[in-house]
Amino acid sequence: MSTTIKVSNLTKNFKTYKKQPGLAGSFKALFKREYKTISAVKSLNLEIAQGELVGFIGPNGAGKTTTLKMLSGLLYPSSGAAQVLGFTPFDRKNEFLKQISLVMGQKNQLWWDLPAIETFNLNKEIYEINDKDYKETLEELTELLDVKEVMHQQVRKMSLGQRMKCELIASLLHRPKVLFLDEPTIGLDVVMQKKVREFIKEYNKKYNSTVILTSHYMDDVKEICDRVIIINEGTLAFDGALKQLTKDYADYKILIPIFNSAVTKPELEELGEVVEFDHPRAVIKVPRDRVASVAGRVLEKYDVDDLDINEPKLEDVIRQIFEKPSSLI
Numbered sequence: 001m002s003t004t005i006k007v008s009n010l011t012k013n014f015k016t017y018k019k020q021p022g023l024a025g026s027f028k029a030l031f032k033r034e035y036k037t038i039s040a041v042k043s044l045n046l047e048i049a050q051g052e053l054v055g056f057i058g059p060n061g062a063g064k065t066t067t068l069k070m071l072s073g074l075l076y077p078s079s080g081a082a083q084v085l086g087f088t089p090f091d092r093k094n095e096f097l098k099q100i101s102l103v104m105g106q107k108n109q110l111w112w113d114l115p116a117i118e119t120f121n122l123n124k125e126i127y128e129i130n131d132k133d134y135k136e137t138l139e140e141l142t143e144l145l146d147v148k149e150v151m152h153q154q155v156r157k158m159s160l161g162q163r164m165k166c167e168l169i170a171s172l173l174h175r176p177k178v179l180f181l182d183e184p185t186i187g188l189d190v191v192m193q194k195k196v197r198e199f200i201k202e203y204n205k206k207y208n209s210t211v212i213l214t215s216h217y218m219d220d221v222k223e224i225c226d227r228v229i230i231i232n233e234g235t236l237a238f239d240g241a242l243k244q245l246t247k248d249y250a251d252y253k254i255l256i257p258i259f260n261s262a263v264t265k266p267e268l269e270e271l272g273e274v275v276e277f278d279h280p281r282a283v284i285k286v287p288r289d290r291v292a293s294v295a296g297r298v299l300e301k302y303d304v305d306d307l308d309i310n311e312p313k314l315e316d317v318i319r320q321i322f323e324k325p326s327s328l329i
């Protein structure tokens, strides 16, 4: 597999002007400006192969958008290097821009007062797509996303979900080899999230395109990404298979007994960490290697109506990583 994206020590600092409060502060600032430096991305190293679909996650302000902007050539790094499809993104060569796309869930490129099809037609000219390819791709994408009728409506009259689908189409008409998706499902309802997610997966498979996806919704990542990259405060916290993440960082499972008899919290605390207790239901964290014996003890000692044994939620595993990032690298 060939490497499509290679990032070495990529760093971005933002210098922001710090104003003292009040008039005196403004006056002082006339003579001496004070700056504050924000390290948005700190010496990031990554390698992504052609065809990979990678989930890029981290809390708000972790540096995800800044990284994607650098990789798509919208921002210059403060230091370090990046190669995407053999180009340096910040050179913004036409040949490079024609092979990538950056979709931001919170921004739009569609013309608000025109039907979406007009933006599609404009993109055909911008990207110099030939008639045959354009027709084929448009047909295929509008069919897949079910917007054949809707695309003739004024964008302002579309629902958020319809608009997001059309945004995706506008960004994909030139069949980019690399696709950066920044929160593409934000604000969408669950059904629409699922549709967009399935579409992304299909697009990735069909064209063997490389996709980096950031999302707040763990379901997006859980269902379509084999690999996840986690950043926190601009620093890489995890890079590997999704499965490995749960194995490495969640050394426990969740036991949920429903009791049919009296039981006290101190008794349960002997079994593991009691996360919730509201009789008859308890939620207990039990170390992986003790799950079988603890479950056996519960069934033996108490009268229970039900007993569930679950993997911890991905959200919880990830939160744990954010709480102690330094110990994980």
Ligand SMILES: Nc1ncnc2c1ncn2[C@@H]1O[C@H](COP(=O)(O)OP(=O)(O)O)[C@@H](O)[C@H]1O
Residues within 6 Å of the ligand: 014, 015, 016, 038, 039, 040, 058, 059, 060, 061, 062, 063, 064, 065, 066, 067
């Ligand atoms: N243009 C900018 N000027 C100053 N600070 C910025 C700018 N863009 C982002 N930041 C800061 O950089 C950090 C990372 O932001 P961002 O990349 O948007 O994070 P994420 O997308 O993971 O939420 C944040 O602290 C944010 O406030």
Ligand SMILES: [Mg+2]
Residues within 6 Å of the ligand: 064, 065, 066, 182
């Ligand atoms: Mg962001």
